Amino acid sequence: MFRFKKPECSIFVFEKRTAEKLHKPKRKETVTEILRASVKMLERFRHPKILQIMHTVEESSETLSFATEPVIASLANILAYQEAGGTIAGPPSTGASGHHCPTGVPRPAHAKEYSFLDIELKYGILQITEALSFLHYSGQVIHKNVCPSSILITKKGTWKLAGFEFTERTNETDATDPVPCQPWSTRTSKLVQPNLDYMAPEIQINSTCSILSDMFSLGMVICAIFNHGRSLIQSGNSPSTYLKQMELLDEAVHNILPRIPIPLQEATTRLLKKSPGARPTAQLLTLIKYFR
Template sequence: MRRISPNSKLVVALPDQEACIQKFLTQSGTFRHGDLLVNRDGLRIVSQNEEGKVIKMNIQETVCEQIAQELKINLSSLNSYIVVCYQSFYDNGAISIVLEYMDGGSLADFLKKTGTIPEPYLAAICRQVLEGLMFLHHEKHIIHRDLKPSNILINHRGEVKISDFGVSAILASSSGQRDTFTGTYNYMSPERISENRYSYVSDIWSLGLVILECATGRFPYPPFESFFELLDAVVENPAPSAPPDQFSEDFCSFVSACLEKQPKERQPARLLLQHPFLRKYDGSDIDLASYFVSTASPLATFNEQT
């Protein structure tokens, strides 16, 4: 049998979004038609107009229903600011997800190369994230619950998209509140920690921390010996703020609006899209595509070998 090296290029076809992916697999599990690039970081499916990445996750039987619900949400969340889930399927106790391929990686990856991001580009990034959150909150009734730099993806076209809903769920309540305590601790809002209850604006708190981290190049809270100390600081201490001697008044105001400790006073995505920090760049020629490409080369490279 001919062996395939980790960077070999095969010929497969990207399955139609509505088709069952098993129809494109042979009995041995290989693809039938089109372009498939095998890489140690995953599988990249390529067609003329669409790109995807197959991510395989081993899951326990007890969480199958939760993952299935997440897939259902992703598959129905078609929006320009949300990473597309093309298809998903189970195989021998594992679930594979075909996701849109974002060749710039995540904001976390980008920050490792750039250190910080200037305000004009942050405004352009933030606008796209807020558009994605507004779609999730008001169209799909979903709280992301795990918004952080590694879950905001970018590509060479200057697109910024929200990914990895983790444990996000469709909310049955019209108030949009959930009682579960899940997600990444670092970016949790005070009400999630102290009351174990939160709403859509909990994602706005997370966004505020993300934007401030992108601006300063460091996580807004100082390092603590334990995550319990961090959680206590989030609840008991004043919210982080942007240094006024380093950033514009509009940027400082935007961060403060996101990091309002009282959730009832925290502005939703719809209002934040009208904030002066974003409005002042309306009509400006902010080329995120050139910035992403020139500042950091594509993070996921696939060498073609025959």
């Protein structure tokens, strides 16, 4: 008699009532459509640094669920703990002089206590860079929502890219050339839009994106990691606030650089250039000294 051990997994459940505040039935359905499409994308892209789906979407009138390889938290969960004063001393910075996160704020319910070793951060950032390289060149897809909530940490400590809800196809001729895309809008629920605080400026200003837009977002993630979990842009889901803070981004990057490992500083500065052509691709980023 043989006994088979069932593989361990993590189950994600979306309660459809979460979208009920959108009121309009079509908008409510849009949320579930986006989630279904995201899971299909994850199933399509099999790569060691992309989250593995173990059981496809199952849906009822009240929920939508699916199973993945075992994860302990998203990077957003862990950074939320740090931002609320968890594992690192000292106030986080917005990068702009004279402003910092208020102290004594209650820790978010979703925050997860977890401390990264320096080597975990190094290889975690590398793993997401490798996932983007695969996505951009083999998958010919722009992720368009690289942010802490789209990065999941597995039980083995591997960082996996997920959150494929807002992808765009790359330019067929050159993946670094822009393609049309939708900017962030207050007329649409934030539930069905990317994270504005990590969005590349060309998306909001020119309604275009490319693989280099993902690289800007990765640069913002790197800064948040070394800024106690706090993004350099705090838009509050306001496009006008986003644009005002984007004008001050160079100063913000300059102020945060001393917290970032020296071998990563130059690359981070280039990732956050407002001109897409000045940013390194994922392929080039994997070659920097920091990852050796």
